[in-house]
Amino acid sequence: MIPLAFSAPSEGCYFIDGAPGGRPTRRPTSWYDRELVTRSGEDILADLDSFAATELRNARLVWSGWGKETVIKDKIIKYPESEQFVRLVPDLDVLKLRIFFLSLLWRSAASDMPQYANIKLQECELEKLRLMVLNKNPYPLSFFPVHLTQMVTRGARHNLGPLEMKTPLDFGAGNGPLMLNSYRFYFDGLIANIHTNVSEKFHAGASAIYVGGDAIVIANCIKFEDSFQASNMIQHGCEAFMSHQSTMLKLLK
Numbered sequence: 001m002i003p004l005a006f007s008a009p010s011e012g013c014y015f016i017d018g019a020p021g022g023r024p025t026r027r028p029t030s031w032y033d034r035e036l037v038t039r040s041g042e043d044i045l046a047d048l049d050s051f052a053a054t055e056l057r058n059a060r061l062v063w064s065g066w067g068k069e070t071v072i073k074d075k076i077i078k079y080p081e082s083e084q085f086v087r088l089v090p091d092l093d094v095l096k097l098r099i100f101f102l103s104l105l106w107r108s109a110a111s112d113m114p115q116y117a118n119i120k121l122q123e124c125e126l127e128k129l130r131l132m133v134l135n136k137n138p139y140p141l142s143f144f145p146v147h148l149t150q151m152v153t154r155g156a157r158h159n160l161g162p163l164e165m166k167t168p169l170d171f172g173a174g175n176g177p178l179m180l181n182s183y184r185f186y187f188d189g190l191i192a193n194i195h196t197n198v199s200e201k202f203h204a205g206a207s208a209i210y211v212g213g214d215a216i217v218i219a220n221c222i223k224f225e226d227s228f229q230a231s232n233m234i235q236h237g238c239e240a241f242m243s244h245q246s247t248m249l250k251l252l253k
Contacts, residue, residue: 044134045103051093052100056190059089061219063154063189070154076221082170087150089217095138098212101146101192103133104185108162115161119183138212142203144194145210147182148219151189155224158233160186167193169209186229 057065060074079086106129108119121129132138147169163184168177182193207213224230 045107048096048100048103048133051096055092055097056188059092059217061089061148061150061190061217062187063151063157066154072150072152076152079170084170085221087152087219087221089219090215092217094212094215094217096136097217098138098141098146099133099136101185101194101211102129102138102144104162104192105144105183105194106130106133108183108185118164119162120164140200141207141210141212142198142200144196145198145203145207145213147193147195147210148217149191149193150219150221151191151224151227151229152221153223153225154189155227155230156233157188160229160232162186165193169193189224191229 056062060066060072066072074087076085076087078084105119105121106126108116109121109126109129128143132143165182165184166179167182167184169180170177180193180195181197182195185192185194203210203213209218211217
């Protein structure tokens, strides 16, 4: 469901696939639901995926756009009256990029695959998303707004299914972060939090932080080693070894 450009293993390698409580298995690539769309629908999604691969790599928002660098050297600034650091990323087709992220949400919610079980939308929301993707319509911007967080150090290549979470968002002014409900998508060192409880009034006052709300994308920055992503990966690895030690030793040979 996440484009192969962002989710395939390194050449000659494979992923160890496992869910909490499940037996780990070897997987040559990421997850894909072949029953999700028609041929014409697949063409629409393929166009969005190809666009996103080029756009996000050129903007160095994903690890695969860094070349051999392990730490991003682009200018990172501190957000005013906040402990949060951000990158300001210009020259993106922000509205088409928003449609790409909405397509990830639609794909996950429409799929019956267990890796996407955390994403549950009402039928009316699902249909509205489908039509927005089909018609390449990013509006209204307050409907599932998308906020990005970028890893600024390179970590282990891995995938993680989307999660339903409460995520912090700090607007500065010394008030501390707000906790917002979101669907969290991760791939290739980039996190897209798609917020689910944002009113039109809230969005109007904070639109610049969301993809498509301004000509410049504001991406939060975090080191991989300090991230939830890293701690979650370590936790899953430990749980897999504790529950399926012999299987894991075979898979790692």
